[in-house]
Amino acid sequence: MLILRSLLFNVAFYANLILWLFLLIPGLLVPRRTFMEMVKLWGRTSIWLLRVIAGIKVEITGQEKIPPGGALVAAKHQSFLETFAIVTILDDPTYILKRELMWIPIFGWHLAKAQCVPVNRKAGSLALVQMTQRAKEEAEHGRQIIIFPEGTRRPPGAPPAYKYGVAHLYQNLGFPCIPIALNAGLYWPRRQFIRRPGTVRIEVLDPIPPGLPREEFFQRVQAEIETASNRLYEEGRQELGLGPATASEASLSKA
Template sequence: MFVIFLRSLIFNVLFYIVLVGWVLAATVAALFSGRAVVKVAKMWGQNSIWLMRLICGTKVEFRGLEKIPQGPLIVAPKHQSMWETFALLQFFDEPLYILKRELTWLPVFGQLLLRGGMIAINRAAGVKTLVEMARRAREEVRRGRQLIIFPEGTRRPVDAPPNYKSGVGQIYVDCGVPCLPVALNAGLFWPRRQFMRYPGTIVVEFLDPLPAGLDRREFLRQLSDVVETATNRLVAEARQEQAELFGRVPSAVPPQVEPAPKPESEQVG
């Protein structure tokens, strides 16, 4: 495990050093257009995947690429780590995220997020946030963009009970476009709020799109069912691989105490 720790240290240091370079490149791109900023972000994501494979021995397999629709779309990935926030960008023409407002307060980086057309929300504003988020999302998606929204609102530890928020259902209904569910097992290799980066194979699986026109409750039920079923299968595959690599599954995810669910009016993720 010392070798894995050393590789993780080298990767983490290089990841943030390289990020500074990409931020500078995006700052120059911002002088031209928001689309140029997004293009730089895609290149950063691909570079980060390559860097993690080179240093940590973490490979990536993307399944179901043929299922990605063209045009306006809602993309609903499982959210286990920081990894998927940059790794999925490359597959969409005009991707955008809904993100917490505090990220836009970061010097330079926050301004680049806004320049790229990302939607910043104040999570403390409750129902008012949900209404504004849905309005902005509808406008951007109808312009032909692909909205990447994590349906649980925030990163969840591997094996944590699913906690799908009502906000994604409202956005789906308002936008009137298909939704692409995405399952993954990245949390076993880039654990949430941890230093270690593990070797093995991250698998991302694009699932069959859910058609437009479902009611909100049925949409959330179907989305949760397909994403959780596929994610559990991918996590089991990864654990088998890790057991073969290490002779056991690394304790990458410590026991978590689940917070009490938020009231419905606060579920805006």
Template sequence: MILVRSVIFNIIFYLALVALSLTGLPCLLQDRLAAQNLGRRWGRVSRWLLEKICRTKVEFRGLDHIPQGACIIASKHQSLLETMMLPLHSKDFSYILKRELMFLPFFGWYLRKAGQIGINRAKGSAALTDLTRQASKVLAEGRQIFIFPEGTRRPPGAAPNYKAGVAFLYAASNVPCVPVAVNTGLFWPRRRFLRRPGTVVIEYLEPIEPGLEKRAFMQLLETRIETATNRLMEEAMRNDPTVRQGLVSNAPDVPQEPVSKLAG
């Protein structure tokens, strides 16, 4: 039944994406908020489809931890799902993403119009300078910045791999950083077709106020995100042991923490 529901969901999900991309073209003639609203519409439609077809609910926790105005929101990245869900609680935002995405037809057009930040990773240290320059402009406008500190999706149970970019951004911005923990990869695994039923949790944690030294900030950020993410995954596995199949034990190419540590 999970396979059948996943097939139906994926077909409708991508049809809905194409439909929104075409019907949303007038947004390209409007301001960035119009394009962002289209992105939030995609998130709401996807959330509804997940619940109705796959019986997968999305629960948000800790929304009171999101400050008003400019801040950095640093999220664990296990799945495409949090990419769509995080903007639902932000009025004006910018994602930090690979510059290559900005050149994709339709999708890239909307990213540019929505005021997202594209970074050329091939530039090495120069990319960090470019990141802080673009981010400073966004934060000066009172907007929120989303960043995935590990840079790419990591399957549940994979050993953490946090990059320096988030620390440079934090040090240069003088705004709070809100860590975000998720268990999304158990239900919508990266590079996998199946969508498992259950309750996805996206949890906003206590903000880290500006002023910490970079190394201390990185240690605190990683500890908060990883501790809460492991807790959310353990909770999901207690409620339904079958979601354990979404652990990194099925992805041998990625270094991992002992599964027993997560499974409890």
């Protein structure tokens, strides 16, 4: 049954994604804010499919902590799920992403319309300058800049691998940072076909005010996201009947 539900969900999810890629083409002609509301609708339909077909409920808490206006959103990244779920709770979100994604036909058009912030990873230090300038422009227009501080998906419980790009952005934007913890990787494992029924928990943590020294912020945002994510990880393991993490797993997750 788990394999069948996973198969049905994956087919429905990617069919829905392809459908929305084409439905959003007329949206290229409307104002960007209207276009982003259409993107959020895609995210909500995907969450609905998760619940109805795969038996995965997405529980998001702490939304009342999100301040109005521009902000840096630093989220744990474990699966594809959070890339669309987080968008649905923000007023005017945009992503920092690798430039090559902008070159994909149709999909890249939508990223451009959303005014995402591309990063040319081959440009070295210049890429950081360009990224920061674009992100600052978007934040000054009241947008929430979403970044995954580890740069790529990490398995739940894996040692953290935060990069200093998040601290550089925080230091130069001058806006609060909203940390987000989650345990999505337990239910939607990266590079796996299976979707495990249960409750994905996404938790918006207390905003970190602007103005902290770079290193202090870097240590704080990592500690807060990892502490909360480890707690959600343990809750998820108990729900799935996996029991508490072993000593070796616990030491790895805190490394």
